[in-house]
Amino acid sequence: MAVSIDSRIRSRQLRGMIIASAFLPVAAMAQQTRYQDPQGRYDLEVPTGWQVYPDTGADQLIVRRGAVQAIVSVTRQNNRNAMTGAQFVAVTAREFRRQCPTFRQRQSGALELAGAPGVYALFTCDDPKSPGVAETESTLTANEFLVGITVIAPRALYYEYLPALDGIRNSVHVTGTRRAPISTGAAASQALSDLKKACAVGAFTQEGCARRLGLMLGRASKPGTAAKPPGRVYRDPQGRFSVAIPRHWQAIAEGHDGGLGVQLRSGANWINLLPSGPAANPSEVVLDQEHEIAARSHSGRHAPFGPAGLVQIFDQGLEIAYDDFTATSAQGGAVQGHIAGIGNIDGKGHDFLLLVESFHPQKKDSTDDPFLSVAQSVHLASH
Numbered sequence: 500m501a502v503s504i505d506s507r508i509r510s511r512q513l514r515g516m517i518i519a520s521a522f523l524p525v526a527a528m529a530q531q532t533r534y535q536d537p538q539g540r541y542d543l544e545v546p547t548g549w550q551v552y553p554d555t556g557a558d559q560l561i562v563r564r565g566a567v568q569a570i571v572s573v574t575r576q577n578n579r580n581a582m583t584g585a586q587f588v589a590v591t592a593r594e595f596r597r598q599c600p601t602f603r604q605r606q607s608g609a610l611e612l613a614g615a616p617g618v619y620a621l622f623t624c625d626d627p628k629s630p631g632v633a634e635t636e637s638t639l640t641a642n643e644f645l646v647g648i649t650v651i652a653p654r655a656l657y658y659e660y661l662p663a664l665d666g667i668r669n670s671v672h673v674t675g676t677r678r679a680p681i682s683t684g685a686a687a688s689q690a691l692s693d694l695k696k697a698c699a700v701g702a703f704t705q706e707g708c709a710r711r712l713g714l715m716l717g718r719a720s721k722p723g724t725a726a727k728p729p730g731r732v733y734r735d736p737q738g739r740f741s742v743a744i745p746r747h748w749q750a751i752a753e754g755h756d757g758g759l760g761v762q763l764r765s766g767a768n769w770i771n772l773l774p775s776g777p778a779a780n781p782s783e784v785v786l787d788q789e790h791e792i793a794a795r796s797h798s799g800r801h802a803p804f805g806p807a808g809l810v811q812i813f814d815q816g817l818e819i820a821y822d823d824f825t826a827t828s829a830q831g832g833a834v835q836g837h838i839a840g841i842g843n844i845d846g847k848g849h850d851f852l853l854l855v856e857s858f859h860p861q862k863k864d865s866t867d868d869p870f871l872s873v874a875q876s877v878h879l880a881s882h
Contacts, residue, residue: 540644541671542671546666567657571667572648573647581643584612604620606696611638613672613679614678615640615676632654634649635649642673699806713812716812735760740879749765753773778840785821817844839855841853
């Protein structure tokens, strides 16, 4: 019963956003900075210049600025038949697919919402006159409130308004629950996540995404500011390179006397680092490897594999070009993949390293994917 009721609410919600929202009246609450639910269930921050519209057709709130809108729903659930966050997202996806013939799901995953673990999905609608982006996220709190937020924006405005939309989502507080703490480094992590979402929905060209990602990651690790690598360092027996070994990982030399490089490994996660074949630059190293993988697997994938294209970083004397993408393991699970080419920034010679990583997000421990820190810790011998 909960699913069917929510389906009707979600149907009205999406129609209101896609079709009828342009006819909403000017709200008297435009200057409010904190919205308090009249029924006392929740509160949230309203960004300056945004308007609030309580929806009389459904138990939800619309927070809007022009064509960019967020619908917030916080409803008490029956603890014997509570709708889950995953069900809420699935219902929204079905309704959006029904209304948009060119519907595509671009991303999905886990997040924290109202201090509780939740799920999200990101969609696009490629209407040639007004291409749009929709994101829906939901969680069921410990005190049985279903929190759902659906965002809809024109593709051209999506990235510009993501910080404000993040602020709305992150500020939602359900009565009777603890306010979510602000974690250290959250702003930088959110900015990177937002840029990757914008790239996934096609807000920028591949070249534009690669340039923006490179600039953002470069600012995060300016020359001279990177932390010193841990004490464990693998030194190539043939003197070609060295690389830091992540904590709790092992280094295994490949081939006779390490001739085929090294594998860094932790359980099912691994990073292979080896001399590349002939290439003009690190980008060519990556593309050559991806062409070889596509041909060998007969997958039909085109290089670069990732939606953002190749990202370039110039840092700590290195030029790093890499592709960031998702693949599927032999067991059918999601795997985060990276293929990188690494060379000296001075361009002397054509001795490059190829880095290939396979990382299982569901098997993370307390640390994040070490790909970038490993790549940036490489030291290439000078000739």
